[in-house]
Amino acid sequence: MAEAGGRRARTKTTGKRASSAWPGFITAHDALVARIEERLRAAGLPDLSWYIVLWVLERAPEQRLRMHELADTAVIARSNLTRLVDKLEKNGLVVRERVADDRRGAYARITERGREMRSRMWTVYGPAIEELFLRHLTEAENALLREIMMRLLATVRGQEPGL
Amino acid sequence: MAEAGGRRARTKTTGKRASSAWPGFITAHDALVARIEERLRAAGLPDLSWYIVLWVLERAPEQRLRMHELADTAVIARSNLTRLVDKLEKNGLVVRERVADDRRGAYARITERGREMRSRMWTVYGPAIEELFLRHLTEAENALLREIMMRLLATVRGQEPGL
């Protein structure tokens, strides 16, 4: 959160605004994600991290991505992605493939079962997004929100220290 | 994430939009939070969850809140809040107090040291928010974003199953 509605601005250099959107941003995010995870769990489905990986892979050029690209796109630490992909692979949802010209590297590729699982998860996830999120936004708000998020993402990705 | 830019809408009932803000929303959130946590760590400071609890308590009516109120406000599972408050208490940043008319209950109250810590964390957190988030929004965007987040928060809180 932040100094939010904030008592008085503390310094001149920090140039506070009347009211930052930040606290609401992270709080709304956490609350929404908690609700969604609840629904997935109730439906006996894997959690969001699985969905995200499957979704990213499904949209990738050849249904596959290098591990580090996947980690960056899905915003998952590399070491955690290794284990997540282990589990997905054990469940037959993705397969690892060697990289022809770089023996250090590996691809993760989504399988047919992986696509099925993503689709199955979407039957819970999609309506949840609709109901908890989209439903409360006008078309214009949705569009602006999307644009803003892409802008933030672009700049934050542009200055990753470890990227 | 979501069906995003989405191939074609799958059913009529799901009433998809051209492009949902949802994937960007959670991805931007995760990326921003990761950067911020990085900075706090680099500064040898505790992580965001400590800040949020201290911040919520500092703004609370009497600098204190019942454990369950704190959990709900900060969006932290009760069992995790118990342990988080344990740690904060061990560090002298909050104290637990009994509730006069409900012997089951407990307050968490922020201490002077707690306020100092929040303030110290803000010297890193505040500029990070400014630089990574606010800086990229116009005043109008910030205001709208804030309003939207509050709206989402209100509705998601209105329908909590476990609340």
Place this chain on the structure above:
DNA sequence: AATTGATCATCCTATTTGCAACTATCTAAA
């Protein structure tokens, strides 16, 4: 070719988290 420094992925360990009990207390109804 040899060396140095990055990069890729994984492994290891300490924490943290989620969930399901569990205890104590309160509330409402019989």
Place this chain on the structure above:
DNA sequence: TTTAGATAGTTGCAAATAGGATGATCAATT
């Protein structure tokens, strides 16, 4: 009252996570 059912907070255990270390390979320079 007594009892049945909620509520507050905590605890235990399994699983997930973060972050640094490791081993292997690649790229650039000498």
